[in-house]
Amino acid sequence: MPLNPPTRTPTDPEGKHTYGHQILHLTDRLNGTETYAQAAEETEHVLNEHDGVLARLGQFFEAAAEQAKSSETDEGFELAYRFEDAFSTLLELSDELHGASDQMRTLGPPPVEARWQAQVARYYATAPQRPGPATPTSAVPGPPAAQVRPEHAPQPRQHR
Numbered sequence: 001m002p003l004n005p006p007t008r009t010p011t012d013p014e015g016k017h018t019y020g021h022q023i024l025h026l027t028d029r030l031n032g033t034e035t036y037a038q039a040a041e042e043t044e045h046v047l048n049e050h051d052g053v054l055a056r057l058g059q060f061f062e063a064a065a066e067q068a069k070s071s072e073t074d075e076g077f078e079l080a081y082r083f084e085d086a087f088s089t090l091l092e093l094s095d096e097l098h099g100a101s102d103q104m105r106t107l108g109p110p111p112v113e114a115r116w117q118a119q120v121a122r123y124y125a126t127a128p129q130r131p132g133p134a135t136p137t138s139a140v141p142g143p144p145a146a147q148v149r150p151e152h153a154p155q156p157r158q159h160r
Contacts, residue, residue, distance in 0.1 A: 023053065040105035047094070047101050054094045061087040 007021040008014070015021070030042040046053040065083035068076045 026053075035109060036107040037105050040101045043101045043104055047097050049094060049098065052094075054090055054097075058087050058090040058094070061090065 007018075007024065009021075009024075012021070026042060026045055030039055033039040033042060044052065049055055061083045065080040065087065068080040068083060070076070
């Protein structure tokens with residue numbers, strides 16, 4: 001999967017979290033698949049036991065645990081245990097999902113119009129367009145507003 005250009009989101013307006021954005025792009029690609037075989041190919045990027053995201057993320061937490069231990073402080077060891085727990089959780093998740101991509105591939109063709117994304121896209125493509133927000137009258141082209149001169153300004157009524 002080639003690296004995509006920096007992505008900016010409301011939670012990351014500067015686009016600094018590039019690896020998280022890569023997962024977001026992968027999720028978008030998975031949502032855009034039209035067959036289970038295509039979906040299985042996308043899930044392989046995460047689930048491959050040697051080079052998938054889960055395997056690499058496990059390696060990341062192992063390295064993070066070692067970094068924390070190297071501080072040789074109580075806080076560092078506590079943090080290392082947390083990272084090791086995360087690594088163990090990922091191993092369990094990887095074991096649980098072993099073969100899931102192959103199972104996805106065998107599901108066959110998707111039912112006609114079962115994809116909610118396609119239904120939403122069709123709705124927005126055919127829905128009547130709402131008028132946009134009202135623009136201020138000063139932005140509307142046309143003749144300039146009449147100037148009220150003091151001699152033409154309304155006068156208070158006189159009571160009898």
